[in-house]
Structures are given as C-alpha cells and as structure tokens.
Amino acid sequence: MTSETDAFPAGFEWGTATAAHQIEGGNWNNDWWAWEHAPDTPCAEPSGDACDSWQRWEDDHALVSDLGLGGYRFSVEWSRIEPEEGEWSHAAVAHYRRQCEALRARGVEPTVTFHHFTTPRWVAAQGGWEDPATADRFAAFCGRLAGSLGDVIGRACTINEPNIVATMGWLLGLFPPGKSDRDLRLRVNDVFVDAHRKAVDAIRAAAPGVPVGLSLSMTEYQAVDGGEERRARMERAMEDVFLDATDGDDFLGVQVYTRQRLGPDGLLGPEAGVPVLPMGYEYWPQALEACLRRAWSVTAGRVPLLVTENGIGTDDDAQRMAYVETALRGVLGCLADGVDVRGYTYWSLLDNFEWALGYRPRFGLAAVDRQTFARTPKPSAAWFGSVARSNRLVPPPSTS
Ligand code: GCO
Secondary structure (H helix, E strand, O other), X not given: OOOOOXXXXXXXXXXXXXXXXXXXXXXXXXXXHHHHOOOOOOOOOOOOOOOOHHHHHHHHHHHHHHOOOOEEEEEOOHHHHOOOOOOOOHHHHHHHHHHHHHHHHOOOEEEEEEEOOOOEHHHHHOOHHHOOHHHHHHHHHHHHHHHHHOOOOOEEEEEEOHHHHHHHHHOOOOOOOXXXXXXXXXXXXXXXXXXXXXXXXXXHHHOOOOOEEEEEEEEEEEEOOOOHHHHHHHHXXXXXXXXXXXXXXXXXXXXXXXXXXXXXXXXXXXOOOOOEOOOOOEOOOOHHHHHHHHHHHHXXXXXXXXXXXXXXXXXOHHHHHHHXXXXXXXXXXXXXXXXXXXXXXXXXXXXXXXXXXXXXXXOOXXXXXXXXXXXXXXXXXXXXHHHHHHOEOOOOOOOO
C-alpha cells in the first residue's frame, strides 16, 4: 500500500503539536497534578515546571514558524480559565488569545484543543467524567471560551483522545482517577460522546464557521491465530463508539503511534524481532496508514481526516526521521487511493511531560534543557521543516 509519487496535494497542512499540562508548567489546579503527587501514584515524576511554556510560548512559536510549519496545535488548560465552578479568568483567556494572535501574525494557524487529558479539580471532585453532568459543564466552558477566541482560532478540537482518558483512568488505572471497572469505563465513554456532541454545538453557536472535531487515539489492531473476536471487541470499545460520534463534524483528528496484536485471550506483547520503544510498544510506523484507512472506512468518508498526532518517543533522531518517513509514505498511499487526509501534525514540538512516564520518552523535534528550558532543535526538525516547505516527502539526511 504505497504510492509512486512523493508529492502531497496542494494545500496539504503541515504542523506540530503540544498540550498545556505537558509543556506549560505549574498546572496545579487539575486532576493530573493531584495524581502526580498522590502517595501511591504510578507517575514516574511530577510535571513540575514542564517546559515553562506558560512563560516561553513565544520561543515555541518561533520554532514552529522557523521550520516553515503552517499549523500549531496546542491545548488550553480548563483549570486556569475556570479555576472554580463559575469563576472565569479573563487573564487566562487573554493569555491564550495572545498566543493565537501571535501565531496568526507569524502565518501559523492555531488549532486549539479544549480538553487534553486534564480536568479541573472542582470537576473531578463532583465525579468528573463519571458524572453525565460533566458533559454540560464542559460544553458551557467550550461555548464561553469559543465566544472569546472564535475570531482567532483556526480549528477547534473538543477533546483529545477521550478513549485514552476513559481507558487509562477507569480500566487500566494509570491515569486519574485510577479505577479499574469495565462497566464504568463504558459509561465514561458515553459521557465523553455526549460532551463532544454538546461541545460541537456550543462552539458552533459561539464561533460560527470555526471547523470543529475531536481527536481520537487509534491503534492498528492485528488479530493473530484466532484473535479476530478480541480485535473486534477492542475496536468497538476503543474506537468505533467515538468514530460514530463524529457524524456532522468538520474533521476527525486521527492520532496513531503503533500496533497491538491480539490473540484469542487478548493482547499479545511485542513480536520477536520488532524493536520496542521507551513507551513500551513496538516501532510500527505502518500503523498510521492502516488507521487512516480504517477511520475512512468506518466513517464512510463522511468526515475529512487530519493526522493530529503521529510521532515517536526516541533518543535516536535518525530513527525518528525513519519513522516519520514511513508514516508519511503511508499517508501518500492513502491519498493515492482517495482517502481525504487534509494534513499531518507531528507529535511533538518539544520533549515534554509524557504523563505517567514523566520526561523519559522524548517525542520532540526540539530538546528542552530541564533547568534552563533552552530549546534545541534536533536534525529531525530541519528535515521535517524541509518536507513541510517543499510539500514533498524528501528523504531524510543519510546517517552514514
Ligand atoms: C496521547 C496524547 C499525547 C501524548 C502522545 C505521546 O496521544 O497520548 O495526546 O499527550 O504525549 O500521544 O504518547
């Protein structure tokens, strides 16, 4: 499934991404900060200062525009904007507005994610995503914020990877609130679906014309030796319930990193001979093509696709470039077969706080000094910028 050409269509969008809690620093008023400091936390380390991007966002923007990228996806921190129920920080909204205006002044389109894993403490204290009322709390937040930022947002992403939040928080217990309850996880899925639908309506009412969608974590699930039924079950619970919820959206953000193999008894570990990354999963860049094709098929081509995250946590920058090259080759294959992929966003701009794994996995196009917060672009940044500027899959520099 590869294509002959290395040229992307005119207007194909190139970008990179971050998330508030992973880069801003000092995000203490949300469930993740509490989780990181819980006595029995599974987190390798607290997020702390992160990349100090609450202060240094102009440095981040300079990196994005210096690379010649046309898009930057970042998230706002709900707990900064609404620190307590009904309390609204105009200063925090102004901060994010300045970011959007500065990006546009650089010719970079801002994609704003309204919820990227973190939930305000006051929401979590009232049941968080187990409580159906949170869908309304979130939609009200989205509508009010969209009313303030609608004229400077290029694209609105309601919720980042609701499937991961639900699974990691209510099934695997590695994310807050650290529960393990199959039925509860499915109910949380439903609250997220309701929240997304209501947020779409609220954003459209407040900011007519701003494209809106959600971003979904997808994995290439492969059935091995009779694993078909388990694969179907996994795809339904992890992905299809959300793919079905995107009907009427302006885009579907597809976020892919690897594959998972399933046998009749469930997940199988990495296959012998396939490299395993610091994240603990296989080096499998082919997954992007497979997931784009499946998303396109399940949604019957109703919603344009955007790759809103794809990348690799590795200390080997040549491996990063090889991964992205293979992933992009797969995107070209999808485009050649009529899959409507509008753009590709590399995760991430910066080495940042990788949730429960802390700062160990390094996804960034730029390294960040943990004391001085100096940003240092890696060779992969220059290469990715050359791909974006030429809109062609130019080969990575030879590592010989
Ligand atoms: C996710 C999140 C990002 C991660 C990235 C690497 O997809 O889990 O959107 O916050 O950092 O995917 O794991």
